[in-house]
Amino acid sequence: MNLVDYPDRELMMIALADQIASQLRRALERAERVTLCVPGGTTPAPVFELLSELELDWGRVNVLLNDERWVDETSPRSNTALLRRHLLKGRAAAATLVPLYLPAPRPEDRMAEISEAVQEVLPLTVVLLGMGEDMHTASLFPGADRLEEALANDAPPVLAMRAAAAGEPRITLSAPVLREAMHCHLLITGAQKRTALERAGTLPEIEAPVRTVLSHATIHWAP
Numbered sequence: 001m002n003l004v005d006y007p008d009r010e011l012m013m014i015a016l017a018d019q020i021a022s023q024l025r026r027a028l029e030r031a032e033r034v035t036l037c038v039p040g041g042t043t044p045a046p047v048f049e050l051l052s053e054l055e056l057d058w059g060r061v062n063v064l065l066n067d068e069r070w071v072d073e074t075s076p077r078s079n080t081a082l083l084r085r086h087l088l089k090g091r092a093a094a095a096t097l098v099p100l101y102l103p104a105p106r107p108e109d110r111m112a113e114i115s116e117a118v119q120e121v122l123p124l125t126v127v128l129l130g131m132g133e134d135m136h137t138a139s140l141f142p143g144a145d146r147l148e149e150a151l152a153n154d155a156p157p158v159l160a161m162r163a164a165a166a167g168e169p170r171i172t173l174s175a176p177v178l179r180e181a182m183h184c185h186l187l188i189t190g191a192q193k194r195t196a197l198e199r200a201g202t203l204p205e206i207e208a209p210v211r212t213v214l215s216h217a218t219i220h221w222a223p
């Protein structure tokens with residue numbers, strides 16, 4: 001595991017935002033457009049705030065979530081709303097959001113459109129992932145209904161996913177799309193997630209889905 005320990009969260013968020021911005025800048029020297037893929041949840045807002053003010057040709061950057069809860073943007077659970085509040089503003093307002101949620105009762109109702117839009121922005125240039133204490137990443141939850149399919153090498157790029165621990169239905173990128181990213185970062189905070197990360201290294205992917213990216217990712221941890 002390529003694990004970087006930081007003395008505190010603030011330092012970690014600054015270092016991580018700088019690394020992501022440099023990787024995007026370097027990729028923009030060789031490609032017309034690049035794709036940044038980011039998590040939702042409670043951890044990444046500080047890194048989003050820092051990134052949104054960094055110098056970058058944001059007009060050539062696609063921004064895509066790792067996963068979304070099937071709720072509209074008025075919900076406090078919406079990862080898209082989090083992105084709009086903390087990342088897609090300031091300099092980064094010029095980036096293009098590729099939505100993982102479109103209004104409909106179920107993810108399956110809009111899957112064809114969403115999947116087509118996602119495939120147009122692959123491969124991911126930089127993926128930043130989070131992890132839950134249950135060792136899920138994106139919406140690859142232990143015990144989820146389509147987890148085995150999502151972990152397979154021939155998985156479709158985007159899947160609907162349901163799991164007891166997930167609350168509402170989810171839509172998520174699959175494991176091969178995450179693993180094939182040019183640069184992969186996993187952002188983890190606190191003692192409980194550190195213990196969960198170490199445990200994930202000893203378990204099969206089906207029990208600890210985050211394991212699917214552990215050999216590809218730089219893992220950033222702070223207490």
Ligand SMILES: O=C1O[C@H](COP(=O)(O)O)[C@@H](O)[C@H](O)[C@H]1O
Binds near residue numbers: 066069079131137139
């Ligand atoms: O539900 C989700 O959880 C994970 C972890 O979130 P956190 O609140 O523990 O930081 C997140 O990475 C994912 O994108 C989100 O949908």
